[in-house]
Amino acid sequence: xxxxxxxxxxxxxxxxxxxxxxxxxxxxxxxxxxxxxxxxxxxxxxxxxxxxxxxxxxxxxxxxxxxxxxxxxxxxxxxxxxxxxxxxxxxxxxxxxxxxxxxxxxxxxxxxxxxxxxxxxxxxxxxxxxxxxxxxxxxxxxxxxxxxxxxxxxxxxxxxxxxxxxxxxxxxxxxxxxxxxxxxxxxxxxxxxxxxxxxxxxxxxxxxxxxxxxxxxxxxxxxxxxxxxxxxxxxxxxxxxxxxxxxxxxxxxxxxxxxxxxxxxxxxxxxxxxxxxxxxxxxxxxxxxxxxxxxxxxxxxxxxxxxxxxxxxxxxxxxxxxxxxxxxxxxxxxxxxxxxxxxxxxxxxxxxxxxxxxxxxxxxxxxxxxxxxxxxxxxxxxxxxxxxxxxxxxxxxxxxxxxxxxxxxxxxxxxxxxxxxxxxxxxxxxxxxxxxxxxxxxxxxxxxxxxxxxxxxxxxxxxxxxxxxxxxxxxxxxxxxxxxxxxxxxxxxxxxxxxxxxxxxxxxxxxxxxxxxxxxxxxxxxxxxxxxxxxxxxxxxxxxxxxxxxxxxxxxxxxxxxxxxxxxxxxxxxxxxxxxxx
Numbered sequence: 011x012x013x014x015x016x017x018x019x020x021x022x023x024x025x026x027x028x029x030x031x032x033x034x035x036x037x038x039x040x041x042x043x044x045x046x047x048x049x050x051x052x053x054x055x056x057x058x059x060x061x062x063x064x065x066x067x068x069x070x071x072x073x074x075x076x077x078x079x080x081x082x083x084x085x086x087x088x089x090x091x092x093x094x095x096x097x098x099x100x101x102x103x104x105x106x107x108x109x110x111x112x113x114x115x116x117x118x119x120x121x122x123x124x125x126x127x128x129x130x131x132x133x134x135x136x137x138x139x140x141x142x143x144x145x146x147x148x149x150x151x152x153x154x155x156x157x158x159x160x161x162x163x164x165x166x167x168x169x170x171x172x173x174x175x176x177x178x179x180x181x182x183x184x185x186x187x188x189x190x191x192x193x194x195x196x197x198x199x200x201x202x203x204x205x206x207x208x209x210x211x212x213x214x215x216x217x218x219x220x221x222x223x224x225x226x227x228x229x230x231x232x233x234x235x236x237x238x239x240x241x242x243x244x245x246x247x248x249x250x251x252x253x254x255x256x257x258x259x260x261x262x263x264x265x266x267x268x269x270x271x272x273x274x275x276x277x278x279x280x281x282x283x284x285x286x287x288x289x290x291x292x293x294x295x296x297x298x299x300x301x302x303x304x305x306x307x308x309x310x311x312x313x314x315x316x317x318x319x320x321x322x323x324x325x326x327x328x329x330x331x332x333x334x335x336x337x338x339x340x341x342x343x344x345x346x347x348x349x350x351x352x353x354x355x356x357x358x359x360x361x362x363x364x365x366x367x368x369x370x371x372x373x374x375x376x377x378x379x380x381x382x383x384x385x386x387x388x389x390x391x392x393x394x395x396x397x398x399x400x401x402x403x404x405x406x407x408x409x410x411x412x413x414x415x416x417x418x419x420x421x422x423x424x425x426x427x428x429x430x431x432x433x434x435x436x437x438x439x440x441x442x443x444x445x446x447x448x449x450x451x452x453x454x455x456x457x458x459x460x461x462x463x464x465x466x467x468x469x470x471x472x473x474x475x476x477x478x479x480x481x482x483x484x485x486x487x488x489x490x491x492x493x494x495x496x497x498x499x500x501x502x503x504x505x506x507x508x509x510x511x512x513x514x515x516x517x518x519x520x521x522x523x524x525x526x527x528x529x530x531x532x533x534x535x536x537x538x539x540x541x542x543x544x545x546x547x548x549x550x551x552x553x554x555x556x557x558x559x560x561x562x563x564x565x566x567x568x569x570x571x572x573x574x575x576x577x578x579x580x581x582x583x584x585x586x587x588x589x590x591x592x
Contacts, residue, residue, distance in 0.1 A: 041508025049504050056500025063493035067486040076103055076112040079121060080131060083111070087131035094125060135170070137163040158184055165226055169201065169219060174211055177204035182227060198234040199223045205239055213261070216245045259297050262397060267291045273440045274406060278433065286409035286458070291441065294401040304390040317384040324378035402449045404441050408433065409458040425455045 045053065079102070080091065091111060095102050100121055103112045113121055125131070138160045144153075162180045169178040179202045185195035201219060205211070211219075216237055224232040237246040270291040278287045408430070410422035425433075434453040443449045470476055556564070570577045 038508070045504060045507055049507060052500050053504035056496050056504070059496040060493045060501060063489045063496065067489035067493070070486045070489065074101075074114040074116070077115040077118050078105070079111045079113045079118055081110040083109070083131055091125060091130055094128065094130060095121070098124065135163045135166050136160070137167060154184075154186070158182055161226065165201075165223060168222065169203070172211075172215070172219075174205055174209040174215070175203055176206045178202065180223065184227070196234060197227050197230045199227060199230060199236070201235065201237045203237065203239050203245070211239075211245060220246050259295070259397075263293055263295050266293050266295065266399070270402065270404070270441050274404065274437055277436055277440050278406070278408075281433070282408055282411075285460075288407045289437075290405045292403040292405075293399055294403075296398045296400045297396045298394075299396045300394045302390075302392045304388075304392070306388040306390070318381060319384045320382040322380040324376075326376040326378075328374045399447075401447055402441055402443070404437055404449075404451045406433070406437055406451070406453045407458075408453065408455045410455065422457050430455055 042050070080087075083091065088111065092102065095111075095113070098121070100113055100117060104110070105112050136159065140156055140160045140163070148156075162182055165180040165182075166178050169175055169180070181200040181202075183198045183200075185197060187194060201223060203211070203219075219237055220232050220235045223235050224230045235246060236244065238244055270293070271289050274289040274291070275287065278289070408425060410424055413421050413423050415421070430453055434451060437443075437451050437453060441449070441451070443451060566577075
């Protein structure tokens with residue numbers, strides 16, 4: 011103990027001679043100063059990366075959804091629309107290589123209406139407005155070409171108004187008319203159609219396009235108009251020699267059968283239900299064209315007047331020297347009566363007229379008359395129309411009715427016979443049943459085999475809603491994940507290095523005590539002072555004198571209790587490397 015007392019006295023007097031304490035430094039600045047230069051650069055880069063990634067994720071989550079405003083625009087219309095969008099302060103983007111313009115989804119309809127009020131887009135088809143751009147010195151050939159282009163443009167605009175047509179082009183071949191040519195060439199036309207996916211044109215619509223083009227060009231025959239689609243398929247009507255009448259006849263039969271079938275369904279579906287009836291109609295149609303001529307002669311009836319066709323009368327008088335002749339008596343001097351020719355009776359004999367006054371004369375006379383009457387005749391010409399229905403056959407299947415019992419169970423039961431007879435009568439009336447031509451109607455009641463279609467169990471990872479949500483959140487979540495990795499790998503290690511070690515923290519506590527504050531209860535210094543060394547249970551030494559190490563530890567504990575400020579300054583000097591103050 012005697013050897014350690016001067017040392018303790020010296021340590022007790024050292025803090026009193028030390029100068030004033032250094033000014034306190036910010037922990038953040040002190041931590042930054044303790045970092046090496048590479049770690050500082052890594053910390054700054056990581057912090058900037060985290061901030062940038064968080065900002066990008068926030069922007070991705072809040073950016074507007076863009077929809078197509080117009081697509082397949084020409085360069086001229088696209089430039090005009092972009093200029094107008096810039097004036098309207100509407101954000102836009104390009105898609106499909108610049109062929110489509112996208113705007114925010116909530117402003118699509120508004121922008122379209124505003125652009126339509128200004129006549130945009132104008133389109134690439136030019137009509138008769140091309141004639142307004144007449145230039146001085148234009149030749150006759152140029153005028154004819156401009157007129158042809160204008161006519162083609164107007165026809166294209168009209169054809170584009172059809173709902174099934176996406177795009178169209180019209181080519182007109184208009185030969186130059188010259189009065190010096192004896193035979194003038196006839197014009198022709200070709201129409202190329204681009205139809206919307208999944209749509210088609212029927213024969214009536216194609217015929218309408220053909221007649222539209224033929225009616226718009228003078229002296230253009232509808233047979234000289236060709237219509238094809240984007241696949242090169244000829245849609246216009248071909249001549250009868252190529253196509254034949256069979257295709258038209260088959261189409262007519264199909265249309266007729268569909269008409270009768272739809273009549274049956276329209277009549278029975280409200281009674282038995284939409285999915286409880288099936289109907290099929292077969293029509294036997296006669297397309298032969300027949301013509302008959304009948305000539306009928308009828309005899310004259312009774313005393314009805316008849317028309318005279320021709321009449322011929324011959325009279326002959328010859329002079330002679332003969333004396334009186336004939337039968338003597340009073341009848342000889344009587345003139346003969348008028349000749350009659352009854353219609354149905356025997357005619358008067360034609361020959362020498364009886365001799366009257368001339369019988370006593372010197373001459374001889376003869377009179378002959380022939381009358382022809384018209385013969386009663388009837389000529390009848392009958393032409394049978396092509397496409398006459400010779401026979402109809404209708405087959406109808408009715409599903410069993412569904413019966414629900416008191417417990418809520420369902421079962422099927424056949425229809426009553428009376429109801430089937432009523433349905434059969436309705437079908438007969440719907441198709442115009444005619445038993446003389448051999449029509450037949452068959453109505454059958456049978457249960458339908460309707461397999462239960464269970465809804466497909468789509469896994470959650472294939473659900474469209476989940477997929478759309480995942481696509482919309484993929485980019486923000488990816489950015490957040492990258493930001494988290496940057497924080498864990500770049501920023502967090504640097505922040506840990508900026509924190510002071512535990513010994514420095516204890517020195518800071520002792521410095522506070524040196525300034526006049528007592529160590530707070532439960533502080534590390536008090537715990538160190540009050541700590542009692544627990545040693546393992548070794549056998550007690552034979553002598554009771556303390557070892558040098560135990561004496562030094564006891565002196566240090568006593569000094570810390572009596573003068574904690576001095577001990578704190580000493581520890582602070584050790585930590586800062588300044589040494590013990592003189």
